[in-house]
Amino acid sequence: MTNSTNIRALRRQAKLSQTELAERMGLTRNSIAKWENGTNQPSLKNLQRLSTILKTKIDPIPTPESAANNGHKQVLELGEKLPIFGYTQGNTLVFANLIKTPIGYIQKPQTLTNYKDLYCIYITGDSMSPEHKNGDLRIVTPHLPYNNGDTVVFVVKDPVTGTETSYIQTYFNSSTTKNGLELATFGQHNPRIDINFHKSDIRFIHKVLTYNQVLGL
Numbered sequence: 001m002t003n004s005t006n007i008r009a010l011r012r013q014a015k016l017s018q019t020e021l022a023e024r025m026g027l028t029r030n031s032i033a034k035w036e037n038g039t040n041q042p043s044l045k046n047l048q049r050l051s052t053i054l055k056t057k058i059d060p061i062p063t064p065e066s067a068a069n070n071g072h073k074q075v076l077e078l079g080e081k082l083p084i085f086g087y088t089q090g091n092t093l094v095f096a097n098l099i100k101t102p103i104g105y106i107q108k109p110q111t112l113t114n115y116k117d118l119y120c121i122y123i124t125g126d127s128m129s130p131e132h133k134n135g136d137l138r139i140v141t142p143h144l145p146y147n148n149g150d151t152v153v154f155v156v157k158d159p160v161t162g163t164e165t166s167y168i169q170t171y172f173n174s175s176t177t178k179n180g181l182e183l184a185t186f187g188q189h190n191p192r193i194d195i196n197f198h199k200s201d202i203r204f205i206h207k208v209l210t211y212n213q214v215l216g217l
Contacts, residue, residue: 007032007035007036007042007050008036010050010054010056011032011036011054013054014053014054014055018032018033018036021053024053025046025049025050025053027046048106048107051107080107080108081105081106081107081108082105082106082107082108082118082119082120082139083102083104083105083119083120084102084103084104084105084106084119084120084121084122084137085102085103085119085120085121086103086121086122086166106120106137109214109216111214111215111216112139112209112213112214112216115141115143115209116143117141117142117143118139118140118141118209119139119140120137120138120139120140121137121138121140121153121168122135122136122137122138123135123136123137123138123168126190127188127189127190128151128168128169128170128188128189128190129189129190130189131151131189132151132168132208138151138168138208138209139208139209139214140153140206140207140208140209141206141207141209142204142206144207144209145207146171146205146206146207147171148171148172148173149170149171149172150170150171150207150208151168151169151170151171151207151208152168152169152170152171152186152205152206152207152208153166153167153168153205153206153208154166154167154169154171154184154186154197154202154203154204154205154206155167155202155203155204156197156201156202156203157201157202157203158201159198159201164203167186168208169186169187169188169195170186170187170188170189171184171185171186171205172185172186172187172194173185174199181198182198182199182200183196183197183198183199184196184197184199184202184205
């Protein structure tokens with residue numbers, strides 16, 4: 001069954017008109033009609049929303065046109081869900097929002113089946129652009145080692161106030177001062193700034209998966 005006939009059948013099974021489904025999706029009825037007649041294919045994001053609304057899984061189906069235009073991309077199958085734990089705000093985000101209340105979920109790519117405890121963050125602002133642009137979603141792992149040049153999410157606890165702040169930056173290195181203080185050095189792109197944190201104040205550092213890792217390359 002193609003995506004077009006599958007969507008039509010599932011919509012009818014849910015007793016929704018094209019207009020009703022479009023309203024729930026925040027789209028026009030014409031968009032739904034084009035999916036159902038095969039003129040257009042829904043994006044992965046819209047497939048995930050359809051799966052939620054229609055209460056079933058709809059797998060993405062590659063077309064010759066999409067394969068030609070995106071030959072360098074691997075089609076991602078849908079798997080278990082990954083939580084989205086927050087939005088970055090410039091180079092920082094509120095850690096309490098990051099770990100306590102997921103703001104949403106995405107389907108876990110089949111290429112990441114063997115990865116455990118993954119979570120996602122949205123990027124806002126341009127402090128890490130062009131590598132990580134405003135609106136990009138990134139997948140984070142607490143288990144893979146991070147190295148010089150890797151993008152990481154890390155949490156710093158203020159030793160005086162106890163306030164925890166989470167950053168998304170590039171990890172550079174760790175060092176020890178003449179006074180014996182252990183430091184970790186990070187940086188952002190816009191503006192280009194390096195910053196040191198006492199390692200004793202860092203709760204954890206998690207690696208942001210690269211594009212190749214998400215594709216299983």
